[in-house]
Amino acid sequence: MKRTHLMAGTALVAALAAGAVAAESLTIGLASEPTAVDPHYHDVSPNNALTLHIFSALGKLDADQNVHPALAKSWSNEDDKTWVFNLRDDVTFSDGSKFDADDVIFTFCRLMNNETSVAPTGKEVANMASVEAVDPYTLKIVTNEVEPLLPELLSQIMVLSEGVAEHGEITFDLENQCGVTGAWPSVEDFNSGKAAIGTGPFVLKEFTKGSKITLEKNPAYWGDAAEWDAVTFVPVPASGPRLAGLLSGDYDMIENPAARDIVQIEKNDGLEYSSAASNRVIFLQMDIGRDDTPFVETTDGKNPFQDIRVRKAISMAIDRQAIVDRIMDGFAQPAYQFVPDGMFGGMENPEALEYNPEKAKELLAEAGYPDGFKLTFHATNDRYINDSQVAQAVAQFLTRVGIQTDLDAMTRSIFFTRRSGREFSFSMGGWGSSEGGAASFLRQYVTTGNKDLGIGGSNYGDWSDPEFDAVVIEAISTIDEAKRKELLQQASQMAVEKMGFIPLHFESSIWAFRKGLDYPGRKDQYTLAYEITSDAAN
Amino acid sequence: MFTFVTQRLLQSTAVLFAVSVAVFLAVYAVGNPVDLLISPEATQAERAEMIARYGLDRPVWSQYLTFLGNALQGDLGTSFVHGEPALSLILSRVPATFELVVSALLIASVIGIPVGLWVGLNDGSFGSRAVMTGSIMGYSIPSFWKGMVLILVFAVWLNWLPASGRGETVEIFGVPFSFLTVDGLRHMAMPVINLAIPNIALMIRLTAAGASEAARQDYVKFARAKGVSNTRIVRRHILRNILIPIVTVLGVEFGSLIAFSTITETVFAWPGMGKLLITSIYQLDRPVVVAYVMLVTFIFVTVNLLVDFAYAALDPRVKLSERMS
16 A cells, blocks of 8 residues: 555656656747738738648648648649649547548638638639549649649648538539538637637647737647647737847747847857748849839930840949848848749859949940939838848949939838839839749749739839740749759749849848757748757757 | 717717718828738739729728718728727727726826825925926836836846736636736736836826915915914815816826827737737728727717816816816
């Protein structure tokens, strides 16, 4: 009797001790607030990063934006428009129900019946002619148009459980609500937790908007378990207080500390930081389509941007390395193309765009502007990292070679409205290439606008190069990866050679955390708690 | 009394209407929210669909009339960014701001009025001059800097208080308040101090000015000559007479703090109304901005009405019918 008690007592103490050591929780200070737990509500980074913790998709994108299997073990093409996805059969949702092909079909149908979302969803689903569950773990999708990026696109569509709506038999029959008889889940259902049933590494415990979001480890997760039993996200948009929280120990990690605060973090023995190149390129966009452009004053009345020598001169007048070193405090890379090295479709070893103000002046003189011309440059002052300082530097570089530049930096809400109204002659923008590698920027900005193909939507300066268009259009409908890569590399080369757009630099993202943690960082700038490791485990 | 209230209500409705028109047009003129909401990879077709969905392609007067029609039924629009009805979104943040403001004004009155009285009645002494000089600093120091220094001292160096955010909440009638838990109070401490300091200074100066003026009045000299005790003079004569300006200022401060404690809420990441307002302006979330301004106008109007009732209670010479403006 006594010995049993002693053994039980020892076992209890051991269990408590082990439990106390293993129960690790993490508090992370976020730079922007996620507005909803609904993964299909608004396609913005904070929301996407949060929903990746609670849900999974057919595939997942790694830190370099390459796609890997997730809920789908593998996939293949029967022909250019037919895809077959083999799903995992060992996955359960957080409410215990089993995952199968019906859940995926339900998810696609929900995207087409998403009343409460901010912007219309379902663009990818609209391209699906048919979706069939050949068996519970095999999904066959036939697309209308060839879409080589289907796995990447599906990696960004989080899969919901069919149990969140009442339904009969689920089929991809959009006319008849796919067999759903009850109400489709709304964004409130997700925020309250009712519909937040997912297959991710964490389960939602509490979502108090503006205040904090608490997650708990999902014991039934199909993948590698995260190190943390509980994660709390606290949105602190002002960077000063966010850093203060890290310094005082309230937060274990924060996103986006200001680059100038890194000095303080380096000096502090209890803190570390990591930085990773992001996929966001900062570039200059010129009005080339119009012969008479509003914010340029020249002696001959023509549009100087239409002359390639002027564009090259502008690129040569800007010292990208100086901007990176002095304004971005080293947390950026000069850009000589539109996607960072290593991303799909980018040139392997792009030629550096040289800084040579003397040659720039010569080119300008050759083009007929020996005394330069006058220009008003438009940029944001609150959207990209140090955007107004970078814009000021660019304006000064240009003025030095004779292009008298006035800078008009404005808040982003006004900037984007005016830019899409095609009001500017010379503006600075940013773009994060999410999927598709090089194709992302090239098809959105550099191709001639084409509503039917859905390309060139942001080509506000009307840059048009039919040869280039042909290469990009072919690339985005080529299923064969090797051929597509080659075409995109060719397109990237053409884009830089003709210089319809001028790349400046790639932003880097920074994360700061307490000593003992490690975070490798990601190109998409997401902060994922399950990729944070502690040094003890390494 | 009845006519007074009715006239006031009519006036208020006119004010609300005028404000709604002004704000609606102002936010409309600033820009198109679609570019901020839509995924940057959206095609032109998607953009057009979205504009139609929010009714942004209709002429401004048509959008305003739809808004007015809905408003009269209690629906002030749905937030573009959050997907919730704008009014309920704002009201869900009111308790947090309310907590801060009521606590700050309470502290300001409890400290400010007695100290101000002492200063006013001991006019010219070294202590009173020191306090008056100190009070200038109280409302000159910029709120943002003051907040950051508080965080630096109490959270980073001393580690006594948490750096930002709201603490544990307890629900009363379904409304979450955080002042009932120790954790909640610890989180509230610094933002409340930040809001209270300029108001303490204000209360001190106001009370001191009023008290020193009242102390020179004939009726006080007469009461002293009669032999009335000092405490009774202060409490029954001086205080009652200077409370009218103090109540006015408290009313105005209450209204303006509820509406615009944006800076404090931003520095301390406090999930209140002010932070919601500033974010909504940046994101051109028009329904929230319009609903917010209308709610704030309503609050100011109500507070003014209550202040007028307080006058009548404090000063028997005031007849409400005279206070029409």
